[in-house]
Amino acid sequence: xxxxxxxxxxxxxxxxxxxxxxxxxxxxxxxxxxxxxxxxxxxxxxxxxxxxxxxxxxxxxxxxxxxxxxxxxxxxxxxxxxxxxxxxxxxxxxxxxxxxxxxxxxxxxxxxxxxxxxxxxxxxxxxxxxxxxxxxxxxxxxxxxxxxxxxxxxxxxxxxxxxxxxxxxxxxxxxxxxxxxxxxxxxxxxxxxxxxxxxxxxxxxxxxxxxxxxxxxxxxxxxxxxxxxxxxxxxxxxxxxxxxxxxxxxxxxxx
Numbered sequence: 398x399x400x401x402x403x404x405x406x407x408x409x410x411x412x413x414x415x416x417x418x419x420x421x422x423x424x425x426x427x428x429x430x431x432x433x434x435x436x437x438x439x440x441x442x443x444x445x446x447x448x449x450x451x452x453x454x455x456x457x458x459x460x461x462x463x464x465x466x467x468x469x470x471x472x473x474x475x476x477x478x479x480x481x482x483x484x485x486x487x488x489x490x491x492x493x494x495x496x497x498x499x500x501x502x503x504x505x506x507x508x509x510x511x512x513x514x515x516x517x518x519x520x521x522x523x524x525x526x527x528x529x530x531x532x533x534x535x536x537x538x539x540x541x542x543x544x545x546x547x548x549x550x551x552x553x554x555x556x557x558x559x560x561x562x563x564x565x566x567x568x569x570x571x572x573x574x575x576x577x578x579x580x581x582x583x584x585x586x587x588x589x590x591x592x593x594x595x596x597x598x599x600x601x602x603x604x605x606x607x608x609x610x611x612x613x614x615x616x617x618x619x620x621x622x623x624x625x626x627x628x629x630x631x632x633x634x635x636x637x638x639x640x641x642x643x644x645x646x647x648x649x650x651x652x
Contacts, residue, residue, distance in 0.1 A: 430473045431458045433490040443484035443506075465499075472496035479503045479525070487531075492517035498544070501525040508532065511550075516541040523547040527573070530554055535574070537562045544568055551575040551597070558582070559603075564589045573597040575621070583608055583622065595619040599645065603627055607646075612638050621645040628652070 431454065438452045451462045458473065459466035465475035473494050483505040491500075492514025498521055507529040515524070516538025524542070527549045534557035535550065546568045555577040563569070564586020571594060579601040587596070588610015594617060603625040611620065612634025618641060628650040635641065 427458070427471050429493050430496075433488075433493040434458060434461070434464070434473070436490040437488045440488045441483055441485035443482070445482045448478065448481045448483075467496055470496070474520075475499040477501045478505065481505060483507065487512055489514040491515060494518065495520070497521055499523045502529065503549070504528040506530055510534070511536050513538045515539060518542055519544065521545055522568075525549045526553065527551045528553075532556070534558075535560055535563075535579075539563060540565050542566070546570045546592070549573045550577070553577055555579060559584050559598075561586045563587070566590065568592055570616075571595045574601065576600040579603060581605070583611075583627070585610060587611060588613065590614060591616075593617055597621045598625070600624040605629070607632055607635070609634050611635065612641075614638075614640070616640055619643040623647040623649065625649055 434452060438449050441449060448462045451460065458464060459471055463476055463478045464473055466472060467474050474496050475498065477499065479501050480503070485507060486509035487507055489512035491512060497518050500521065500523065503525045507526070508531065510533030511531060513536045515536065519542060521542045522544050524545065524547070531553040533555065535555055537560040539545070540560065540562035543566065545566050547570065551573040552575070556579065558581030559574065559579060561584040564584055569590050570592050575597045581603065582605030583598065583603060585608045588608050591614065593614050596617065597619070599621045604627060606629035607622065607627060609632045611617065612632050617638065620641060620643065623645045626649065630652055635644065
């Protein structure tokens with residue numbers, strides 16, 4: 398047996414566990430969902446209504462308050478904890494809920510930043526985090542949630558610019574970032590959101606011109622960009638739009 402053959406055999410023995418591919422990759426299942434939700438619960442510092450008392454390993458997670466599951470696979474598909482007065486932060490482990498399509502944490506007191514791991518939720522269709530105390534920037538990783546159709550981050554403390562990458566979300570229908578501290582321009586890529594119906598960006602510190610492409614969106618009916626620092630002329634394309642019903646642009650620097 399040659400020296401080269403012996404070396405090849407040693408390499409194969411060393412890396413054998415990785416040859417199957419799947420053994421080297423994380424495997425998400427019902428147990429992963431339970432562990433992720435328990436970490437989420439551990440980040441809640443106040444639960445005044447006791448809604449998370451049912452979140453206990455002794456019972457099926459599909460019976461926990463606010464949780465819905467896929468019937469056949471028993472994977473978490475929906476989390477609805479709206480209006481419960483919860484105080485805490487959003488754990489990055491939320492990104493391990495690979496079957497999640499609906500997440501609603503509206504009207505609580507969540508603080509901290511939005512975890513980048515939300516971008517791992519490739520089945521996510523609805524994300525509602527309005528009326529909390531979330532800080533930091535809007536993660537560009539949201540653009541990886543290719544099924545996202547409803548995005549509401551309004552009435553928080555978000556800052557920085559709106560990621561241009563969000564223009565890749567071809568199924569996005571409703572967007573609201575109103576009443577935050579966002580700066581910078583309205584991304585020109587939003588002119589690519591061919592499914593968009595409602596774009597609500599009022600009460601921020603956005604600046605720069607109104608993208609011409611917004612007036613060419615075939616389903617846009619509601620455009621609210623008032624109470625910003627937007628400048629320049631109103632694009633002629635908006636006057637030619639056959640779909641627009643509401644246009645709100647007051648308190649800007651339009652010429």
